[in-house]
Amino acid sequence: MFCQECGKLLTNQGGVLVCKSCGWVKPTGLDSAMSKTDKRIDKEIVIVEDTEKLRTLPTTTIKCPACKHNEAFWWLRQLRSADESEVRFFRCTKCEHTWREYD
Ligand SMILES: [Zn+2]
Numbered sequence: 001m002f003c004q005e006c007g008k009l010l011t012n013q014g015g016v017l018v019c020k021s022c023g024w025v026k027p028t029g030l031d032s033a034m035s036k037t038d039k040r041i042d043k044e045i046v047i048v049e050d051t052e053k054l055r056t057l058p059t060t061t062i063k064c065p066a067c068k069h070n071e072a073f074w075w076l077r078q079l080r081s082a083d084e085s086e087v088r089f090f091r092c093t094k095c096e097h098t099w100r101e102y103d
Protein backbone atom coordinates (compact mmCIF):
# COMPACT_ATOMS: atom_id res chain seq x y z
CA MET A 1 0.00 0.00 0.00
CA PHE A 2 1.45 3.36 -1.04
CA CYS A 3 0.78 6.95 0.02
CA GLN A 4 -1.80 8.69 -2.13
CA GLU A 5 -0.04 12.04 -1.57
CA CYS A 6 3.61 11.28 -2.31
CA GLY A 7 3.71 7.65 -3.45
CA LYS A 8 6.02 6.43 -0.67
CA LEU A 9 5.48 3.06 1.03
CA LEU A 10 3.12 3.29 4.02
CA THR A 11 4.01 1.87 7.43
CA ASN A 12 1.55 0.10 9.70
CA GLN A 13 1.21 1.87 13.06
CA GLY A 14 -1.26 0.08 15.32
CA GLY A 15 -3.53 -1.01 12.46
CA VAL A 16 -3.39 2.39 10.73
CA LEU A 17 -1.32 2.89 7.58
CA VAL A 18 0.74 6.08 7.85
CA CYS A 19 3.17 7.75 5.46
CA LYS A 20 6.47 8.45 7.26
CA SER A 21 7.41 10.92 4.53
CA CYS A 22 4.46 13.36 4.50
CA GLY A 23 2.27 12.18 7.39
CA TRP A 24 -0.69 11.07 5.24
CA VAL A 25 -2.93 8.55 7.00
CA LYS A 26 -4.95 5.97 5.07
CA PRO A 27 -8.64 6.14 6.12
CA THR A 28 -9.63 2.84 7.75
CA GLY A 29 -12.74 0.78 6.98
CA LEU A 30 -13.45 2.69 3.78
CA ASP A 31 -13.06 -0.28 1.43
CA SER A 32 -15.42 -2.59 3.32
CA ALA A 33 -18.03 0.17 3.73
CA MET A 34 -17.97 0.83 -0.01
CA SER A 35 -18.41 -2.83 -0.98
CA LYS A 36 -21.38 -3.12 1.40
CA THR A 37 -23.05 -0.13 -0.27
CA ASP A 38 -22.53 -1.67 -3.72
CA LYS A 39 -24.17 -4.92 -2.65
CA ARG A 40 -27.17 -3.09 -1.24
CA ILE A 41 -27.66 -1.17 -4.51
CA ASP A 42 -27.53 -4.45 -6.50
CA LYS A 43 -30.24 -5.94 -4.31
CA GLU A 44 -32.50 -2.90 -4.72
CA ILE A 45 -32.20 -3.07 -8.52
CA VAL A 46 -33.25 -6.74 -8.48
CA ILE A 47 -36.31 -5.93 -6.35
CA VAL A 48 -37.34 -3.08 -8.66
CA GLU A 49 -37.04 -5.32 -11.74
CA ASP A 50 -39.19 -7.96 -10.08
CA THR A 51 -41.86 -5.39 -9.22
CA GLU A 52 -41.85 -4.04 -12.80
CA LYS A 53 -42.46 -7.57 -14.08
CA LEU A 54 -45.32 -8.08 -11.64
CA ARG A 55 -47.07 -4.90 -12.75
CA THR A 56 -47.61 -6.41 -16.20
CA LEU A 57 -49.33 -9.49 -14.79
CA PRO A 58 -53.13 -9.70 -14.62
CA THR A 59 -54.83 -9.74 -11.25
CA THR A 60 -57.75 -11.82 -10.11
CA THR A 61 -60.05 -11.97 -7.12
CA ILE A 62 -58.83 -14.80 -4.96
CA LYS A 63 -58.29 -15.14 -1.22
CA CYS A 64 -54.67 -15.15 -0.11
CA PRO A 65 -54.10 -18.11 2.22
CA ALA A 66 -51.49 -16.12 4.14
CA CYS A 67 -53.12 -12.73 4.88
CA LYS A 68 -56.75 -13.17 3.63
CA HIS A 69 -56.33 -10.33 1.14
CA ASN A 70 -58.63 -10.91 -1.86
CA GLU A 71 -56.55 -9.83 -4.85
CA ALA A 72 -53.57 -11.63 -6.42
CA PHE A 73 -51.45 -11.56 -9.58
CA TRP A 74 -51.62 -14.77 -11.55
CA TRP A 75 -49.66 -16.45 -14.34
CA LEU A 76 -49.51 -19.83 -16.04
CA ARG A 77 -46.49 -22.07 -16.08
CA GLN A 78 -45.98 -25.18 -18.11
CA LEU A 79 -44.36 -27.88 -16.00
CA ARG A 80 -41.33 -29.73 -17.35
CA SER A 81 -43.12 -33.05 -17.45
CA ALA A 82 -45.24 -33.42 -20.60
CA ASP A 83 -47.84 -35.41 -18.66
CA GLU A 84 -48.71 -32.44 -16.47
CA SER A 85 -50.82 -29.58 -17.73
CA GLU A 86 -50.28 -25.88 -17.14
CA VAL A 87 -50.36 -24.78 -13.54
CA ARG A 88 -51.77 -21.47 -12.40
CA PHE A 89 -49.67 -19.53 -9.91
CA PHE A 90 -50.87 -16.69 -7.70
CA ARG A 91 -49.03 -13.96 -5.86
CA CYS A 92 -50.85 -11.86 -3.30
CA THR A 93 -50.76 -8.14 -4.21
CA LYS A 94 -50.55 -7.26 -0.51
CA CYS A 95 -48.11 -9.63 1.21
CA GLU A 96 -46.47 -11.18 -1.92
CA HIS A 97 -47.22 -14.68 -0.73
CA THR A 98 -46.98 -17.00 -3.76
CA TRP A 99 -48.88 -20.25 -4.20
CA ARG A 100 -50.07 -22.56 -6.94
CA GLU A 101 -53.56 -23.65 -7.78
CA TYR A 102 -54.56 -27.18 -6.94
CA ASP A 103 -57.44 -28.87 -8.69
ZN1 LIG B 1 3.27 10.55 1.74
Ligand SMILES: [Zn+2]
Pocket: 064, 065, 066, 067, 068, 069, 092, 093, 094, 095, 096, 097
Ligand atom coordinates in the same frame (compact mmCIF):
# COMPACT_ATOMS: atom_id res chain seq x y z
ZN1 LIG C 1 -51.44 -12.09 1.22
